[in-house]
Amino acid sequence: MDTLIIGCGAAGAAAAIAAAERGDRVTVLDRNRKPLKKLGVTGNGRGNLMNNSDQRYYGDTGFACQVLEKVTPASVAYFLESCGITLAEEEEGRVYPAANLASVAVDGLLHRMAQLGVEILSCACAEQIVPQEKGFSVTVTVTEYAPDQIKASGKVKKGEVISQSTRVLHADRVIVAAGGAAAPAHGTDGSAYSLLTGLGHTLRPVKPALCALLSDAKVLKGLSGKRLRGTLQLVAADGRTLHTSTGEVLFADDGISGIAAMQLARFWEPGCTLHMDLSRSLTGSGETQITGWLDSRVARVGGMELPPLGELLVGCAHPAVQAALLRAAGLRAEETASPDRLRRLGQTIVDLTLPVTGTRDFDQAQVTAGGILCSEFDPATMESRLIPGLYAAGEMLDVDGDCGGYNLMFAFASGLLAGRHRQGEK
Numbered sequence: 001m002d003t004l005i006i007g008c009g010a011a012g013a014a015a016a017i018a019a020a021e022r023g024d025r026v027t028v029l030d031r032n033r034k035p036l037k038k039l040g041v042t043g044n045g046r047g048n049l050m051n052n053s054d055q056r057y058y059g060d061t062g063f064a065c066q067v068l069e070k071v072t073p074a075s076v077a078y079f080l081e082s083c084g085i086t087l088a089e090e091e092e093g094r095v096y097p098a099a100n101l102a103s104v105a106v107d108g109l110l111h112r113m114a115q116l117g118v119e120i121l122s123c124a125c126a127e128q129i130v131p132q133e134k135g136f137s138v139t140v141t142v143t144e145y146a147p148d149q150i151k152a153s154g155k156v157k158k159g160e161v162i163s164q165s166t167r168v169l170h171a172d173r174v175i176v177a178a179g180g181a182a183a184p185a186h187g188t189d190g191s192a193y194s195l196l197t198g199l200g201h202t203l204r205p206v207k208p209a210l211c212a213l214l215s216d217a218k219v220l221k222g223l224s225g226k227r228l229r230g231t232l233q234l235v236a237a238d239g240r241t242l243h244t245s246t247g248e249v250l251f252a253d254d255g256i257s258g259i260a261a262m263q264l265a266r267f268w269e270p271g272c273t274l275h276m277d278l279s280r281s282l283t284g285s286g287e288t289q290i291t292g293w294l295d296s297r298v299a300r301v302g303g304m305e306l307p308p309l310g311e312l313l314v315g316c317a318h319p320a321v322q323a324a325l326l327r328a329a330g331l332r333a334e335e336t337a338s339p340d341r342l343r344r345l346g347q348t349i350v351d352l353t354l355p356v357t358g359t360r361d362f363d364q365a366q367v368t369a370g371g372i373l374c375s376e377f378d379p380a381t382m383e384s385r386l387i388p389g390l391y392a393a394g395e396m397l398d399v400d401g402d403c404g405g406y407n408l409m410f411a412f413a414s415g416l417l418a419g420r421h422r423q424g425e426k
């Protein structure tokens with residue numbers, strides 16, 4: 001075959017379509033039973049496929065920008081629409097399938113691959129790539145599973161491994177698009193990095209990104225499941241601001257989730273603290289001076305009297321949030337709203353500070369920070385600078401983006417570049 005692609009995720013599917021459109025005979029392998037399994041669950045099942053606003057990438061940001069200069073967001077949209085996927089743009093440039101379903105994007109990509117005659121080998125895990133005089137040989141473990149419809153009385157259970165065999169495939173060029181280490185339930189557990197490190201490529205240290213921050217702060221008690229909006233700042237032990245993020249905050253028993261917190265995870269370091277300004281959620285406006293706003297609450301609730309603190313936030317925060325804020329400020333609900341207590345409460349609303357003990361692990365992360373060193377690949381073609389004919393694309397590489405469609409967009413764009421390239425061409 002001409003082109004063998006390892007991994008049928010967003011990057012692998014885009015590479016397969018682009019290579020087949022230029023006339024290659026293409027085979028795509030995926031270790032999962034179903035191709036594009038992860039794409040189907042992205043964006044809470046809605047599939048935030050790309051983003052039309054400013055680029056927000058980390059890791060090798062320069063490389064990411066070069067890729068997206070070659071294949072712009074408009075070209076990614078054109079590609080998706082050429083696969084029959086109609087798109088709709090929402091706030092902050094986020095683009096979803098108009099049908100609001102990630103599964104229609106899966107269907108569109110699979111349909112286009114079928115139209116172009118791309119062969120998909122599922123349950124096929126690439127173990128090793130060996131460069132040959134011409135092209136490459138790839139050793140693959142093929143697993144046969146018992147079908148899901150198997151009778152209950154059968155000897156094997158549904159989904160059980162029935163057999164495994166080894167195949168060696170040959171191809172003129174190989175595109176490795178096997179994802180990172182995040183979300184192992186979707187086939188990506190970091191084991192595929194060795195396909196490239198085994199050929200001399202460098203792996204930059206990896207860590208979970210876009211996942212919840214962990215905290216053992218007592219103030220979290222009773223807040224699990226409560227959502228607010230806030231501006232969050234992650235601050236290092238020496239006082240450096242590691243990163244700032246604004247958006248949804250979702251409390252959990254063991255920490256803080258929601259987009260604003262998840263976007264901070266890749267910046268976590270031991271000893272850091274999280275500073276949360278939750279005033280926007282309570283006051284409805286980001287500009288209100290919190291002390292003035294609290295004074296107006298006192299006047300509204302108490303008239304000429306100083307009301308108990310416990311009555312001040314009724315109607316603007318869930319009772320559990322009210323209780324947590326008072327607790328964090330060292331106040332009790334029955335205490336009167338004296339100027340000093342109001343100052344402490346106001347300070348807590350704009351700067352609720354928690355220790356952050358770590359982040360959730362890869363199994364609960366959406367993306368991997370770190371990965372294969374980008375400078376060993378040409379951002380115009382995704383071809384290895386070490387081994388001609390070898391390519392990498394997508395989350396495998398040391399590029400990760402914020403929530404908002406950036407990760408899928410980089411995967412599609414880099415996959416398209418790799419798929420389109422003809423060896424020897426610039």
Ligand SMILES: Cc1cc2nc3c(=O)[nH]c(=O)nc-3n(C[C@H](O)[C@H](O)[C@H](O)COP(=O)(O)OP(=O)(O)OC[C@H]3O[C@@H](n4cnc5c(N)ncnc54)[C@H](O)[C@@H]3O)c2cc1C
Pocket residue numbers: 006007008009010011012029030031032035036037038039041042043044047048049050124125126127177178179180182183186187188189191192365366367393394395396404405406407408409411
């Ligand atoms: C729950 C969740 C929600 C997300 N939501 C969004 C979102 O809305 N927008 C966004 O931009 N990003 C989102 N992401 C991130 C995004 O899905 C990934 O960054 C993106 O899918 C990466 O694409 P990829 O093709 O590089 O890798 P993947 O999509 O991870 O695909 C890699 C494929 O390679 C296969 N594979 C791995 N090793 C081998 C091997 N040795 N042999 C054969 N096959 C192999 C895997 O089975 C997998 O199918 C989300 C992630 C998760 C987990």
